[in-house]
Each structure stands twice: as C-alpha cells, then as structure tokens.
Amino acid sequence: MAEKMLQFVRLAQHQPDKRDATDRRADWNEVYRPFVAEAATEQASRCSQCGVPFCQVHCPLNNNIPDWLKLTAEGRLEEAYEVASATNNFPEICGRVCPQDRLCEGNCVIEKGFEAVTIGAVEKYITDTAWENGWVKPPKPVRERPESIGIIGAGPAGMAAAERLRVLGFQVVIYDRHDRAGGLMIYGIPNFKLEKDVVVRRWHQYAEGGIEFRLNCAVGRDISLGELRRKHAAVLIATGVYKARDIAAPGADLPGVVAALDYLIASNRKGLGDAVPAFDSGALNAEGRHVVVIGGGDTAMDCVRTATRQGAASVTCLYRRDKANMPGSMREVYNAEEEGVRFAWLAAPDAFEGKAKVEAVRAVRMHLGLPDATGRQQVEPIAGSDFTLKADLVIKALGFDPEDLPVMFDEAALSVTRWGTLKVDHRSMMTALPGVFAAGDILRGASLVVWGIRDGRDVAEQIAAFVEAGKSSIAVAAE
Ligand code: FAD
Ligand code: SF4
Ligand code: SF4
Numbered sequence: 001m002a003e004k005m006l007q008f009v010r011l012a013q014h015q016p017d018k019r020d021a022t023d024r025r026a027d028w029n030e031v032y033r034p035f036v037a038e039a040a041t042e043q044a045s046r047c048s049q050c051g052v053p054f055c056q057v058h059c060p061l062n063n064n065i066p067d068w069l070k071l072t073a074e075g076r077l078e079e080a081y082e083v084a085s086a087t088n089n090f091p092e093i094c095g096r097v098c099p100q101d102r103l104c105e106g107n108c109v110i111e112k113g114f115e116a117v118t119i120g121a122v123e124k125y126i127t128d129t130a131w132e133n134g135w136v137k138p139p140k141p142v143r144e145r146p147e148s149i150g151i152i153g154a155g156p157a158g159m160a161a162a163e164r165l166r167v168l169g170f171q172v173v174i175y176d177r178h179d180r181a182g183g184l185m186i187y188g189i190p191n192f193k194l195e196k197d198v199v200v201r202r203w204h205q206y207a208e209g210g211i212e213f214r215l216n217c218a219v220g221r222d223i224s225l226g227e228l229r230r231k232h233a234a235v236l237i238a239t240g241v242y243k244a245r246d247i248a249a250p251g252a253d254l255p256g257v258v259a260a261l262d263y264l265i266a267s268n269r270k271g272l273g274d275a276v277p278a279f280d281s282g283a284l285n286a287e288g289r290h291v292v293v294i295g296g297g298d299t300a301m302d303c304v305r306t307a308t309r310q311g312a313a314s315v316t317c318l319y320r321r322d323k324a325n326m327p328g329s330m331r332e333v334y335n336a337e338e339e340g341v342r343f344a345w346l347a348a349p350d351a352f353e354g355k356a357k358v359e360a361v362r363a364v365r366m367h368l369g370l371p372d373a374t375g376r377q378q379v380e381p382i383a384g385s386d387f388t389l390k391a392d393l394v395i396k397a398l399g400f401d402p403e404d405l406p407v408m409f410d411e412a413a414l415s416v417t418r419w420g421t422l423k424v425d426h427r428s429m430m431t432a433l434p435g436v437f438a439a440g441d442i443l444r445g446a447s448l449v450v451w452g453i454r455d456g457r458d459v460a461e462q463i464a465a466f467v468e469a470g471k472s473s474i475a476v477a478a479e
Contacts, residue, residue: 011042013116013117017032019032024309026309028191028192029195030195031335040122043118043121044072045073047073047117048109049066049070054107054109059104061088062087068083071083078135080126081130084123089156089159091126092131094453095121096194097189097194098448099448100120101329103450139167141166144171145168145170146171147234147467148171149171150236152175152176152225152238153238154174154213155182155185156449157452157453157456159182159203161463162211172212173211173212177218180200180203182200182203183452185449187269190268191268192305196268219409220410225409226411236437237431237438239440240440241445242402242403244259244400245401247294249349250351251353251354252396254352256358257394260299260302266284267279290391291304291314291316291391292391293395294396296319296321296327297326297327299399300317300319301336304341305335315341316389318389319346320347321345322346323345348379350363353388358391361388361394363386365382366379368380400441400446402422405422414436422438424438424443429459
C-alpha cells in the first residue's frame, strides 16, 4: 500500500470550510466552500484502507470508497472519477446531500478516536473536478435497441434508471408533470444545499445522450398509464411521495398556515427566475414575518433556513421530541442554529390562533415517556404547560405520504401497501401490472436521494431482463 495512506494518525479531520453564518444568510449559495486540491488529497490520505470497509457497507450504493480515496490521495483524479461514477449516477449530488453522518462517514472505522474520513466532501470534489475537465460524458449506448421504455418521474430514481437503460441501448422517454427535470433535487432541496445548475447540467447531458424528456406532462391527466403501456415495452413509475401530512388542531386551515413543499417549491422557483405570484403576494414568502416551522426532519430544517434567507423577523422550529431524537441530519441542525434559528424542543402545537389569518401558535410542552414497541420513546403532553408563540407564517413539515396512485392512474389493479406505497415483487421490482415497475420514494416511502439512485439502477437491470425475456418468449412462440 502506498505510504500516502493511513495519515489519520498525523492529520486531523478537516471538512471544507463553511462560509460565515452571516454571509450565508445573505445569499442562496452553498454553505461549504469547495475543497482546494491539496486539502482533498490530504483528507483522502487519512483513509486506513480497511480490509472490510464499513463505509462501503453502509453506503446504499456500496461505493468503492477506499479505492477512490486512494486514487485521490495519489492525484489520479480521472481514475478516481471512473471508480466513483461506476456505482453512482450523481456522485457530486450525493457528496452534497447525503446524510453522511448516518451512512458512510458515520461508519468509518477511524470515526472512533480520530474522526471519520471526509468521504462526502472528497466524492463531491472528485466529480466537480471531472465536470470542470470534461470527463463526464453523456450516456452512450454500445448498440441501439428498438424497444422503448417509458419512465414516469424525473427525480433521482427515474433519472438513474434512464441513464442505465440508455447505456444498454433502449429508447428512453421520461414523463414529468413539472417543467424541469430533477424531481425534489430541483424543487424540494434548497439551493444552499444543492445549487441548481448542478442538477440542470445532468439533465441537459442526459438529453444530449438521447433520453427524451416530455415535461409538463402529468400521467393520469395528460396521458394515461394505459396509453404508456401500449407505447412502451415497459413502464417505470418513479413518482415520489407528495401528499403532505396534516395537523388536526383548531385553526390549522387559517390563511398563513402552509405546507412545507408549497413553500419550498415557491422559493426554489423564485431562485430559478420564474414568476411566482404566491411568493410575490407574500402568501409563501417569509420576509419580515414571524415564522414557526413544525417538524424535526430535513424538510423542516430546509424550511427554517429558507425563511432566514428570505429575511424573516424571527424563525422558530417547534419539535415535539428533543434534539437527540431529531430525525434530521445533525449537521443541518447545527447549520440552522448557526444561522440564528431558535428551537423549541419538546413542544407541539395545540391550536393556531387568529381571525382572518394566523397570528399565533398555542403550543404545549411535552415529555418523553416509555419506549413503544419500536423502542422509540413516546411523547406525552405536560398538563398546564401551554405557551404562545407569535406567528404570521406557519409551515407544516410533518412528512409526506404517497398520493392515491391507483385512483390517479385509474388502474385499480395497481396494488399498494398499507402505507400507500406501490406493492412490487421484491426480486423483479414489478408491480401487479405486468411490465410496470416501481422505484424510489413511491416504492419505499419518503427516503433519500441515494436510495432513489440505488432503486433506479436496480430496476433498470430488472426492466432490461423483462424485455429480453419477452423477446425470447416471442421467439419461442414463433418457432
Ligand atoms: P422525486 O424526487 O420526488 O421525483 C418524482 C418526480 O415524479 C417529480 O419530478 C414529480 O414531478 C414527478 N411526478 C409525480 N407524479 C407524476 C405524474 N403523475 N406524472 C408525471 N410526473 C409525475 N434526500 C437526501 O438524500 N438529502 C437531502 O438533503 C434531502 N433533502 C430533502 C429536502 C426536502 C424538502 C424533501 C421534500 C426531500 C429531501 N430529500 C433529501 C429526499 C429526496 O429528495 C427524495 O428521497 C428523492 O428525491 C426521491 O426520489 P424519487 O425519484 O423517488 O422522487
Ligand atoms: Fe457516502 Fe452517500 Fe457517497 Fe455513499 S453516496 S459514499 S453514503 S456520500
Ligand atoms: Fe477508509 Fe474509513 Fe472506509 Fe476504512 S471505513 S476504508 S478508514 S473511509
């Protein structure tokens, strides 16, 4: 092994520099500065090249992390990019948005005592460098095939499947109800975590590689699933989950109480230069407002940090458990704290007060009780602990459920689980409808970009096998 590695004993962990919180609040640019080449090489060299790399085991894509760290440490960046992109369609995006503290880095063996290798930041550095140097190429089939595949949804799952299928030679058409490709990577995740041109350049490169995008096309409204099944050799449903969970409290329907995704989509569209009447009217704009965000996940963190950048008068996050039990990435919680967000831990809304519109949130303090069957501590209200928070914009960020797909697609035979996600055969990833497959959040429930990519890659192989099997059965029948 090159003596370049194992430097963790000598070199401390050093994440790329974070911009000052005051500067961050004043713009929409990403929080972390890029690694300079020397820092990336040094940080990569901290890896101890484990025989059983737990980082790789805990990466949903099983990325070959030790190999690309070693290549980076040796300055062989083009090869590092080849290795990183062999298992991941968007390494630069995962490097930015994966909750590494829960995945690869959280399982790095030198984490105990020496702090993890900065895997995500190096992955981002390698791939950003690859883009700068023109090493990232459009998908290119070795040989064209006549069969076409229809994909519903241009999020990470649909896009990853599209790339793989295109490389295998299929004619690929992606249908999306939005006017831009990227799914939640373009309209959900804010610019300060993932700058939009990073997503747009992938979309444009896929189009250059022959993947057809039919945007502004909602399946179930503009075209039916039945029609897609007749047009294509196979269809993939990768539509994500979008039905916002609601709060059953008095006043929850007052004007000024809004859903997180409506709020974030308006903000992202504004940043992309679109006309957004609901933003301009103030309905989905936090400027000068007292904002209360309800929830403790990544979506809630994105909302509080968006509100600070819009110039809110105050931003408070109301979460019914404590900090240690927050489901969101701790890194994002710290970033929010630095940016001036106030947290009201162990507190839940009881009612929304106001006449013509919301003016305050009445909340109650909670305490953590005994664990339930899943081991998670139950929360219970503390009697007489009510308090009031001034609020003229309340954002509900309580998670998402799937839309009713059998109804939306008018296909009663499309079976769903009790959570509303699509039911598939777990090996073939095919739904109850022959030739119709599923991937991403609509299959596993609200999840992560990296899991969407994983599903997209897996389902592409299953679709290819399905089409091949269909061809051979036709050939057998014709004999
Ligand atoms: P999506 O990305 O939701 O894409 C689905 C696409 O299908 C959309 O473009 C939609 O327009 C389209 N569609 C839906 N219905 C139809 C229809 N009928 N016809 C045509 N098109 C349709 N994950 C992370 O890893 N890190 C993060 O930091 C992170 N932050 C997040 C922040 C927010 C605010 C949210 C909401 C999610 C975040 N996630 C994050 C989760 C991540 O974005 C999702 O898990 C991932 O995008 C799911 O990918 P997908 O392809 O299954 O679906
Ligand atoms: Fe870590 Fe995500 Fe990259 Fe895997 S894809 S190595 S989990 S940052
Ligand atoms: Fe390197 Fe950490 Fe992975 Fe071991 S677990 S191979 S030290 S990154």
